[in-house]
Amino acid sequence: MEVEKEPLIITDKNEMRQWSRTMRAQGKTIGLVPTMGYLHEGHISLIRESHTHTHLTVVSIYVNPGQFSPSEDLSTYPSDFKGDIDKLKSVPGGVDVVFHPYNLYDYGGGGVEREVRREKEVGGAVVSCVEERGVGHETWVRVEKLEKGMCGKSRPVFFRGVATVVAKLFNVVEPDVALFGKKDYQQWRIIRRMVRDLDFSIEVIGSEIVRDVDGLAMSSRNVHLSPEEREKALSINQSLSKAKLAAEKGQVNCRELKDSVIQAVREAGGRIDYAEIVDQESLEAVEVIKGPVVFCVAAWFGKGKRREGDAVLDGDGKNQVRTYPILIVAVLSPHLKTLTLIFSPTVSFAHVQGFPSSSTYIAAPDVIPSHTKLHLRGNLVSNGCFLPHLVNVRIQRSSCQSLRVVRFSSGDACKFNSLCMVFPKVNPCAKDGSMRCYCLGTLINTNGATFSEWVPVVDQGLLMASIFLTYMAGVIPARKLLSSSRNRISLGDTLSGDALLSGRAAENDNEEAKLKLPWEIVEEKLMDALNDVEQRHKMGTGFKFEQDLSKRPLSLYAVDEGPRFRLLWASFQWLKKEAGTVDNVSAMSASVSRNDWSTVLSEVLQKSCQPVCVAWLEQELCLKSSIPDKELLSTIVEKLTGEATILQNVINSGKEDLYSELAQFLIFGSLREGCCYDCSLFTQYGVDILEDLVITLADAIASLYLELISVDGNMSNEINSIGLMMCTLSTRELQKLRNEVALNQWLHQNMEAVVSMYEDRFDLRTLQSQLIEGPSKTNTDNFSWWKRLTRMKSDSVASPLHYVVINDISIMVKRTKELRALTGWRYYYSLFLELADITMPVIRTVFKKVSDAISFFLVCLIGRSLGLIYTGIRQSLQWK
């Protein structure tokens, strides 16, 4: 069962912006769904759409006075904030923030009330409720051409207000993606144009109309409609459906199409505001349908109500209803050699998102270049028939002059008007071979329209050639082969030959095949890192890519770059090898190891300390002197007593389950029954979680090693004497780092980890690989690193290297289970968070009310004092 997610409610602009910036700094993307509240399924569909594009979703609820003129229905616009929050809580996947500002036009300066002159300016009345209230806001965004027609005619301030408030919301929320309903088609187009023209770096997505069962588009203002009015209003949708049918039969004359709708609406008792067939992009009225068009209708119905885009507006006394179903969508461009026909839904039939159950229309332009290739894409389900995802059709026309509206219905043979179009007939049962083109009428002859088997082959050939050429030009970096890097670094052997380890060869082909992707990706990254360190060492450049210490510190940072990656490597190899061992065990007793997998992981981690440490130190000793000092090695190993620390670190981080599920997933390729995480988590973030596990293990070992050399003076001397200096930090720096790590660990464990459980995320550490040009052999040591990097860029002969740093990321996962299992200090902190979340809105409201009251009191006081002073002066001067 889906757990309800409580959205965070933010009312303050700065707090909202701060939240977004914090999230973006953590690598999250944000989707914004602007609304005016009184939410319904149409809004929820936008939220669902947002989930498919971004990590986080912000819903703004704000009834914008800027888009209402004083004679419109601002005061009666429906609202139910509590009900909205309840609805949002039950949306699957939830909403992260509800941005609910009190007044977006309040700039804190105490705007002066002024008398508003309701004058008319060129283009209509320009007074909105914002000006009327005289709050001092005077900057407006206008999308000059698009806002003129249709709704813009009867609501002259509407689009100016919408564009402005949306621009404000974009600046406050700073989203990556914004979602709007195509129900308000003109609004959606206007926002897209504004985003393009003002260079907002935001993707604007239009979502299909969601309708009630009776076919009426959902709308907040529908609440104002009586059942009778609702019934009558359906005439718009019904008449549009008929117009659609007429177009389907070949009617391309817009006048006639419009007349039929106007007549039907009037007969139902409505008064037309406008009925326009407009170009999809420019929204300019068209007379003959030749390209993508939208049929927009607005009409007045009922008592005191007016509908717009299937929405009800109230309050201007016109007693009307209007609506905007959309008739025809097609994509055909005469300029292109290759035409892509995307079967978009004819929105008036789009009960659900996706394709309509009825036909799709294609309005073709007058002139299609000859030898045009059509790619027909999409899974169009129509009359029980299915169009395969890609059909290539080559049209060769001899005398084709004009193509008009065509019905695409793959079930029966296509029906055309006298002017025609090519259609492949698709038989769902036959996989291939049945694809044929039907050419009717005079424009295209059957011989000319042939389905070309060669097109995909030629495409593939061209693709291969272009890949080859790009490769030759060096645009695709040559990746070194795994085996060759292995030879260069030759670390695998060190581990596999070691008696302390499990005795199995670390590299088993079978295992590799099973554990392929995440293991290989991490392995390759580590090899790249080692290779890079080695190359830089050889070239004697001496510069390092230091970690950003402002991030969460790690003991690993105290260890030099080379040894650090070799320790990560040793940890990785150990885990990989152990995974292979467990796999074998599981083959014998799969059910046991599946159920007890978390115990298995604990054991693996617990016993990892010594072998990993040995493998690592041995490697380091080998690099210093050819024969490792076995005696020193065994002394070090004897003194390393931290098995429990590693496991404890994992438990404290709250990732025990995550790691064991990952291990289960990597080994068995599936999740345990009753696993609380989704499989997609591991397919998507498997590499990141594995890297986090490797880093956690290596970090714990680094901390044990540092403890050993800083606590045991003799050991430190002995290590130094053989030149095994893996930590070049001074004693003081080391102490500082260790304290910082310890403090941070405590804070993270008890505070941040609890917060991340609340916010349903895991904070992970991953290996971030970046490509750099290798430095040339010139003396670069005298330059600072950024100068060296610039030099490297200019020395183009160098080969590319990958440097790898440890990076912090967060991934979104439901963590209710861990949250419920909190104990001790972490439990109390979680209670505190819960309390804060409950009380903060109340405290904020009380605070605001009190401060409002104080300012009101002060204003009265000052006003009264001035009045008294004035009266005093008047009396003293003996004025009447």
Ligand SMILES: Nc1ncnc2c1ncn2[C@@H]1O[C@H](COP(=O)(O)OP(=O)(O)OP(=O)(O)O)[C@@H](O)[C@H]1O
């Ligand atoms: N039925 C719907 N299908 C798809 N999107 C919708 C639907 N209704 C509203 N939206 C979209 O939701 C967003 C917020 O709309 P809004 O809060 O104004 O609700 P509304 O139902 O359109 O109200 P109104 O009655 O004022 O038209 C807009 O982008 C709007 O286009």
Ligand SMILES: CC(C)(CO)[C@@H](O)C(=O)[O-]
């Ligand atoms: C986009 C919008 C939220 C701006 O106030 C409003 O016009 C709406 O809800 O469609």
Ligand code: BAL
């Ligand atoms: N969604 C339309 C908003 C308005 O009519 O004000």
